Amino acid sequence: xxxxxxxxxxxxxxxxxxxxxxxxxxxxxxxxxxxxxxxxxxxxxxxxxxxxxxxxxxxxxxxxxxxxxxxxxxxxxxxxxxxxxxxxxxxxxxxxxxxxxxxxxxxxxxxxxxxxxxxxxxxxxxxxxxxxxxxxxxxxxxxxxxxxxxxxxxxxxxxxxxxxxxxxxxxxxxxxxxxxxxxxxxxxxxxxxxxxxxxxxxxxxxxxxxxxxxxxxxxxxxxxxxxxxxxxxxxxxxxxxxxxxxxxxxxxxxxxxxxxxx
Ligand SMILES: [Fe+2]
Ligand SMILES: [Fe+2]
Numbered sequence: 001x002x003x004x005x006x007x008x009x010x011x012x013x014x015x016x017x018x019x020x021x022x023x024x025x026x027x028x029x030x031x032x033x034x035x036x037x038x039x040x041x042x043x044x045x046x047x048x049x050x051x052x053x054x055x056x057x058x059x060x061x062x063x064x065x066x067x068x069x070x071x072x073x074x075x076x077x078x079x080x081x082x083x084x085x086x087x088x089x090x091x092x093x094x095x096x097x098x099x100x101x102x103x104x105x106x107x108x109x110x111x112x113x114x115x116x117x118x119x120x121x122x123x124x125x126x127x128x129x130x131x132x133x134x135x136x137x138x139x140x141x142x143x144x145x146x147x148x149x150x151x152x153x154x155x156x157x158x159x160x161x162x163x164x165x166x167x168x169x170x171x172x173x174x175x176x177x178x179x180x181x182x183x184x185x186x187x188x189x190x191x192x193x194x195x196x197x198x199x200x201x202x203x204x205x206x207x208x209x210x211x212x213x214x215x216x217x218x219x220x221x222x223x224x225x226x227x228x229x230x231x232x233x234x235x236x237x238x239x240x241x242x243x244x245x246x247x248x249x250x251x252x253x254x255x256x257x258x259x260x261x262x
Contacts, residue, residue, distance in 0.1 A: 080240030
């Protein structure tokens with residue numbers, strides 16, 4: 001759809017769809033001077049093993065340079081981003097996390113369990129589904145008690161194994177999603193066996209217990225309710241996540257700048 005003429009636009013407020021068009025046009029203009037690149041992972045997800053060379057992209061976009069910073073199409077991140085900024089500007093959906101954490105809070109669990117529930121699927125909502133427990137744990141490992149990151153790592157495996165005594169049955173949803181005959185891979189089975197005897201087993205199990213009941217479209221949840229728990233249990237670096245030289249700083253930077261050329 002084309003934008004209304006300046007004269008026409010001045011005469012009446014823009015409709016929502018015109019506002020959206022205007023925003024899109026402004027962002028395309030901001031991106032106009034730069035080429036945003038798609039990494040191989042994004043094309044793999046489209047079922048293609050390929051990448052465009054720098055030279056080919058330059059030839060296609062004469063006179064332009066590659067984007068080497070923030071992508072203007074994405075929500076702007078502050079200079080020193082904190083966990084909350086990623087929740088608000090990068091995580092595609094936070095309702096499931098907030099519901100899970102709210103459930104744990106209401107059940108009277110300690111703050112480590114609540115934080116583990118709040119962060120258990122940040123791998124999914126911010127990064128990638130495959131092995132999301134491992135990715136999520138790696139992201140937060142430098143900033144939380146090892147009980148929290150360990151629990152998030154192994155919830156990946158524990159999800160597939162019931163523990164009726166702890167109140168966790170194999171999810172019906174998994175039968176629906178993966179079929180009755182789905183069997184987890186051997187590395188998941190081994191992870192489960194190791195986790196079963198670990199001192200933090202129950203923390204990981206409680207992620208599963210609070211996870212399964214947490215899909216309620218009508219529940220009222222709010223990130224503000226968890227700001228204090230995050231403040232007490234997540235070591236927010238003063239330089240901002242991504243600029244603090246930890247083993248996962250580069251992962252936060254990649255979430256911030258997913259289309260940088262290098
Ligand atoms: Fe999960
Ligand atoms: Fe979950």
